[in-house]
Amino acid sequence: SDSYPNLKRDSRFKEVSADDVKFFQGLLGEGSAVLDGVTQNTGEEDFEAYNSDWMKKYRGQCRLVLKPATTEHVSKISKYCNENMLAVVPQGGNTGLVGGSVPVFDEIVLSLSKMNNVRSFDDVSGVLVADAGVILQQADEHVANHNHIFPLDLGAKGSCQIGANVATNAGGLRLLRYGSMHGNILGLEVVLPDGTIVDDLGTLRKNNTGYDLKQLFIGAEGTIGIITAISILCPQRSNAVNVAYFGLESYQKVQDAFKEAKKQLGEILSAFELMDHQSQDLYRQASGAKLPLEGDHPFYCLIETSGSNTEHDKEKLDSFLEHVLGEEIVSDGVVSENETQLQSLWACREGISEAGQHWGGVYKYDLSIPLTKLYELVEECRELFQNNGLMHAEDEKFPVKEVVGYGHMGDSNLHLNVAVRRYDKEVEKVLEPWVYEWVAKRKGSISAEHGLGIAKKDYIGYSRSETMVRLMKDIKKLYDPNGIMNPYKYI
Numbered sequence: 001s002d003s004y005p006n007l008k009r010d011s012r013f014k015e016v017s018a019d020d021v022k023f024f025q026g027l028l029g030e031g032s033a034v035l036d037g038v039t040q041n042t043g044e045e046d047f048e049a050y051n052s053d054w055m056k057k058y059r060g061q062c063r064l065v066l067k068p069a070t071t072e073h074v075s076k077i078s079k080y081c082n083e084n085m086l087a088v089v090p091q092g093g094n095t096g097l098v099g100g101s102v103p104v105f106d107e108i109v110l111s112l113s114k115m116n117n118v119r120s121f122d123d124v125s126g127v128l129v130a131d132a133g134v135i136l137q138q139a140d141e142h143v144a145n146h147n148h149i150f151p152l153d154l155g156a157k158g159s160c161q162i163g164a165n166v167a168t169n170a171g172g173l174r175l176l177r178y179g180s181m182h183g184n185i186l187g188l189e190v191v192l193p194d195g196t197i198v199d200d201l202g203t204l205r206k207n208n209t210g211y212d213l214k215q216l217f218i219g220a221e222g223t224i225g226i227i228t229a230i231s232i233l234c235p236q237r238s239n240a241v242n243v244a245y246f247g248l249e250s251y252q253k254v255q256d257a258f259k260e261a262k263k264q265l266g267e268i269l270s271a272f273e274l275m276d277h278q279s280q281d282l283y284r285q286a287s288g289a290k291l292p293l294e295g296d297h298p299f300y301c302l303i304e305t306s307g308s309n310t311e312h313d314k315e316k317l318d319s320f321l322e323h324v325l326g327e328e329i330v331s332d333g334v335v336s337e338n339e340t341q342l343q344s345l346w347a348c349r350e351g352i353s354e355a356g357q358h359w360g361g362v363y364k365y366d367l368s369i370p371l372t373k374l375y376e377l378v379e380e381c382r383e384l385f386q387n388n389g390l391m392h393a394e395d396e397k398f399p400v401k402e403v404v405g406y407g408h409m410g411d412s413n414l415h416l417n418v419a420v421r422r423y424d425k426e427v428e429k430v431l432e433p434w435v436y437e438w439v440a441k442r443k444g445s446i447s448a449e450h451g452l453g454i455a456k457k458d459y460i461g462y463s464r465s466e467t468m469v470r471l472m473k474d475i476k477k478l479y480d481p482n483g484i485m486n487p488y489k490y491i
């Protein structure tokens with residue numbers, strides 16, 4: 001593939017034939033469930049949405065997309081592919097940021113999009129059981145009708161799927177409050193590469209009977225099986241949600257504000273997000289939106305509180321604000337007065353990811369770094385580009401437009417985005433392996449929440465020991481001995 005000069009198609013995998021297509025059509029019908037470019041003259045453009053990723057950075061050459069409607073379908077497809085050495089890529093909403101959801105060569109795309117039913121919701125326990133292909137926002141709306149909240153929220157909620165959220169162990173904006181998928185997932189239904197249906201769709205909070213095998217599929221990025229349904233614990237939805245947006249003068253003050261927020265807002269704190277000035281400026285330029293505060297500040301924070309008592313929460317938030325303004329920890333701030341304002345404050349944070357690629361492309365790094373050192377990486381990276389003459393905010397001749405830092409401060413998770421006018425080898429040489437070495441030296445992680453996919457496949461060693469990588473490979477071999485499931489990616 002042009003996108004992957006260093007990779008060769010694995011010749012053990014069979015190319016899709018007319019007979020294969022016939023089998024899948026027999027199973028799924030000849031309608032929209034099979035997009036066939038093998039026996040039909042279907043154009044490239046029809047495959048575009050499946051072959052290329054959200055960043056338009058990775059591109060495969062798949063000529064067959066399958067959209068099963070049932071777990072039974074997924075099982076029969078997997079079994080057939082396994083017996084015939086056909087490689088498969090499970091695909092959800094294709095919003096992943098590490099190139100994991102698109103084929104590398106001619107792998108078959110198995111899209112979960114037609115498996116989108118909520119199976120049950122129990123409003124006493126808060127347990128939702130639903131098909132993997134339900135869109136995150138729809139899952140949240142479903143439980144909202146019962147006064148509950150889906151314990152994950154992220155900027156791609158309108159397109160990403162809950163099964164894929166589990167497959168990537170997505171973190172998102174409220175992990176600080178509700179915890180990770182590893183804690184919230186109570187059960188999974190998974191199809192193994194040989195077609196075995198693993199029905200572990202339990203709804204129990206506690207079940208200490210041997211290995212907790214479902215954990216293996218959480219964050220596996222579709223390399224050992226296909227998640228077809230999930231069972232997840234949803235907390236009560238809070239009556240009172242408030243959002244505040246601050247300007248601060250230094251990263252030290254951001255840390256002080258975080259400490260104060262934990263101290264004073266404790267149990268009602270549901271998000272603490274960091275945005276640097278450069279990230280807000282890119283967002284403003286790309287979206288045309290007006291920023292919430294008048295003056296410029298080097299740093300901004302977004303704090304969300306969610307509690308059960310509006311007055312009580314408001315009182316707490318007001319006294320917190322008074323304190324941090326009085327102590328000059330924050331220089332300026334605004335609190336949302338209504339839902340529209342709340343959404344527009346959140347947009348300043350959620351909109352950065354997309355703004356980053358507005359000028360042509362973006363290099364994204366998703367890192368765990370000890371909190372005290374978290375922002376140093378952004379400063380050093382910016383300095384590198386300032387010194388080597390590759391960066392200019394206005395001049396089109398320079399490949400790099402801006403280096404921005406933002407992220408889930410409450411989880412020590414930094415997003416470093418390098419907004420570029422074009423993808424460029426010179427820029428890549430500066431960034432890699434420099435970023436990974438920087439992070440490894442500080443005992444951070446090279447992937448806090450987006451996973452490894454293909455983007456970081458060569459760098460797993462910066463965050464995992466040889467022994468651990470060997471154990472992962474053993475598991476891969478056990479579950480997927482033919483290696484048909486999402487090949488060429490990190491494992």
Ligand code: FAD
Nearest residue numbers: 092093094095096100101155161164167170171172222227
């Ligand atoms: P895809 O991109 O389609 O797939 C992702 C991976 O999962 C692939 O490796 C794929 O093979 C595998 N997969 C998909 N479905 C299944 C399945 N049913 N069974 C097994 N494997 C499967 N991520 C975060 O963690 N936190 C964020 O805050 C966040 N914010 C984002 C904001 C924006 C604007 C965007 C574009 C992305 C963001 N992401 C974030 C990344 C991405 O949205 C998440 O990784 C999300 O979980 C991917 O869901 P998807 O349905 O798009 O999956």
Ligand code: 2HG
Nearest residue numbers: 155350353364365415417
């Ligand atoms: C976010 O927190 C996402 O906005 C995306 O994880 C981060 O685009 C990115 O780098």
Ligand code: ZN
Nearest residue numbers: 172408415449
């Ligand atoms: Zn994130």
